[in-house]
Amino acid sequence: MIAQDLQNLLGPKGWLSDLPDLIAHSTDWVGRSDKRPIGIARPANTEEVSATVAACHKAGVAIVPQGGRTGLVMGSFPHRDGSIILSLSRLDRIDPVDPGNFCVALGAGVILETLHRKLEGSGVMFPLRLGSAGSAQIGGLIATNAGGNLAFRYGMMMDQILGLEVVLPDGRVWNGMRSLIKDNAGFHLRRLFCGSEGRLGIVTRAVLRLHTAPRARTTGFFACRSMQDVLRFGANFRLRLGEVVTGLEFMNDTVLDMALRNIPELSFPLDKRAGAYLLVELSSALADLDLSALLEDAFAAEFEKGTVTAGVIAQNEAQRLDLWRLREELPEGQKRNGPQAKHDISVPVSRVADFIERAGTQARSMQPDVQLCAFGHLGDGNIHYNYSIPGKDASDPVLTALSDAVYEKLDEMGGSFAAEHGLGFRKPPIADKWRAATERDLMRALHACFDPHDLMNPGVSVR
Numbered sequence: 027m028i029a030q031d032l033q034n035l036l037g038p039k040g041w042l043s044d045l046p047d048l049i050a051h052s053t054d055w056v057g058r059s060d061k062r063p064i065g066i067a068r069p070a071n072t073e074e075v076s077a078t079v080a081a082c083h084k085a086g087v088a089i090v091p092q093g094g095r096t097g098l099v100m101g102s103f104p105h106r107d108g109s110i111i112l113s114l115s116r117l118d119r120i121d122p123v124d125p126g127n128f129c130v131a132l133g134a135g136v137i138l139e140t141l142h143r144k145l146e147g148s149g150v151m152f153p154l155r156l157g158s159a160g161s162a163q164i165g166g167l168i169a170t171n172a173g174g175n176l177a178f179r180y181g182m183m184m185d186q187i188l189g190l191e192v193v194l195p196d197g198r199v200w201n202g203m204r205s206l207i208k209d210n211a212g213f214h215l216r217r218l219f220c221g222s223e224g225r226l227g228i229v230t231r232a233v234l235r236l237h238t239a240p241r242a243r244t245t246g247f248f249a250c251r252s253m254q255d256v257l258r259f260g261a262n263f264r265l266r267l268g269e270v271v272t273g274l275e276f277m278n279d280t281v282l283d284m285a286l287r288n289i290p291e292l293s294f295p296l297d298k299r300a301g302a303y304l305l306v307e308l309s310s311a312l313a314d315l316d317l318s319a320l321l322e323d324a325f326a327a328e329f330e331k332g333t334v335t336a337g338v339i340a341q342n343e344a345q346r347l348d349l350w351r352l353r354e355e356l357p358e359g360q361k362r363n364g365p366q367a368k369h370d371i372s373v374p375v376s377r378v379a380d381f382i383e384r385a386g387t388q389a390r391s392m393q394p395d396v397q398l399c400a401f402g403h404l405g406d407g408n409i410h411y412n413y414s415i416p417g418k419d420a421s422d423p424v425l426t427a428l429s430d431a432v433y434e435k436l437d438e439m440g441g442s443f444a445a446e447h448g449l450g451f452r453k454p455p456i457a458d459k460w461r462a463a464t465e466r467d468l469m470r471a472l473h474a475c476f477d478p479h480d481l482m483n484p485g486v487s488v489r
Contacts, residue, residue: 028085029064032110035077040116042066051111052103054095060451061104063090063111070116072191072199072230078112079228080197088481091224093166094137096158098368099450101223102166105485114165117230125150128236129188129205134165134229141234151239153180157354165229171221173446175353178405179272180237182446184220189233192219195226195477205233218472223448224483226476240309244317245273245346246325248337249300253278253379253400256302259333260404261375263306266324270317273307275353277401278382281412282352284399285359292355293348295338304334304404305353356401357410365419366399366412367429371436372445375407382409385435389413389428396428408445433460449487 033041042048043065051066053059064087069075082089088109092102104111117133120141124130125148132141138152139159145151154167156174166172168190172183180186189204202216219229250256253276260274279299286292308317321339328334340346360366373381386398399412413428433443433456443456458466469488476482 028082028087028110031081031085032065032067032078035081036067036069036074040068040070040074042068051092051095051113054097054100054103058100059103060100061107061109063104063109065110067110067112068116069112069114072117072193075112075114075117075193075228075230076197076199079193079195082110083196083479083481086479086481088484089224089228090483091165091169091228093134093163093169094158094161096162097166097170097450098370098447099444099452101170101448101450101483101486103451105451109484112228114163114228114230117165120144123148123150123236125236127205129233130236131189131203131205131231131233132164133231134163134168136164138162138164138167145236145239149239150236152186152234153237154183154186157357164232164234168220168229168232169222169224170448171446173403173406173408175273175275175403177403177408177446178274179269182220184217186235187216187220187232188235190216190219190229191231192227192229195479195482199230200227203231203233207235221448223450223487225473225487226482228482238311240272241311241313242315242317243307243309243346244321244339245305245307245349246321246337246339247295247349247352248304248306248325248334249296249298250302250304250334251300253302253382255333256304256404257376257379259304259328260306262328262333263324264405266327267308267320270308270310270315270320271306271405272309273305274403274405275305275401276302276378276404277305277353277356278302278399280397281356281360281399281401284363285352285355288359288362289355292352292359295349295352296336298336300335305349307350353401356399360399360412360414364414364416366414367420367425369409369411369413369429369432369443370445370447371409371411371432371441371443372407373409373436373439373441375405377439377441378404378407378409381435381439381441382411385411385432388431388435392428392431393424407441436460451485454485454487454489 114135117135121131397414402409
């Protein structure tokens with residue numbers, strides 16, 4: 027029996043089968059679950075991961091790799107009876123950091139915030155920043171090719187990967203732990219596993235690229251009448267200030283209002299509310315660069331044009347963190363407000379405002395009392411575009427129709443229905459409908475090559 031085999035292999039710390047553990051590991055951040063697993067495998071090193079995968083492969087048992095359980099598309103939970111969850115939480119070692127080499131080797135179970143703290147004072151930093159940093163694990167961030175707040179400046183997670191170690195579906199280990207920026211010796215295998223959502227193998231270790239840590243940083247929060255003004259404001263910032271612009275986050279007043287009403291610790295930093303807002307961060311490795319003066323000058327120029335109506339610039343670190351918290355607590359504010367239909371989407375940057383306005387007009391024509399929440403990453407066109415209707419949950423046919431209209435609008439505008447959260451279990455039917463059959467066939471063929479018995483995270487990404 028596979029449960030007994032894994033218990034013998036992993037020991038009491040490495041195999042969990044009590045009901046509370048099964049429930050906790052098979053329920054996501056918003057309370058959704060599907061099938062209960064046989065148990066939770068918690069290997070302590072790559073050798074134990076390899077042995078676990080090999081045992082499941084031999085027994086024909088499906089494996090669901092799991093990181094910090096912060097995903098929103100149910101991509102790390104069992105959707106087949108008789109599965110096991112393979113948690114990577116114990117693979118949490120960070121090797122000594124060599125700042126001069128601008129990289130770090132670490133385990134897949136390292137929590138992102140732990141890495142950030144480890145690098146403090148070293149002169150280098152890892153540029154992935156997102157609201158779930160206190161729970162999200164490196165392996166899961168690689169498997170979903172996470173984006174975050176600084177993606178337009180530094181790229182997605184795949185752009186931070188120099189090397190990987192991966193346990194393949196039959197238990198073999200591929201050691202690609204190279205710390206090279208230039209390595210053109212054949213196919214870039216590491217790229218295959220970024221965004222594969224555990225379908226091609228299990229990432230156990232990684233070599234991440236590091237960047238010079240900022241020595242100067244400033245943050246501002248600005249109000250605009252409309253999303254069109256936000257877009258113009260953001261574009262002008264980037265043209266004027268170039269590479270020192272490292273954060274451009276937008277939100278409409280509807281979603282900000284939900285956060286302010288439902289999270290008492292938050293406070294609005296301006297005298298008057300507006301239609302939309304832009305959070306801007308400037309940073310530089312040059313300690314003597316007066317970023318606050320640059321931000322003030324840019325704000326004044328846009329104020330004279332009428333693009334921006336009000337703004338505040340953080341005067342200290344506490345104020346800077348308070349401004350960022352307004353952005354980071356938006357998902358929690360929506361969650362506390364009630365059910366919603368979520369869309370993690372992207373469009374060309376120049377069409378962000380156009381999409382929000384056109385999709386909003388269409389949604390209100392279909393359902394006049396719909397609440398339209400839009401926020402996200404202006405620099406890379408990633409919009410978290412969510413609908414809620416009082417008294418209706420996300421499965422209501424009205425919200426389903428509204429979502430279909432969103433995807434149709436995205437297709438017209440050359441956008442994507444999966445910007446940074448991946449496909450998971452929820453979005454493969456959407457991908458089959460809105461992506462070319464050839465593209466989906468190529469993905470299925472690639473998966474079949476690695477995992478012909480469909481035992482790695484079945485039901486996720488491709489079916």
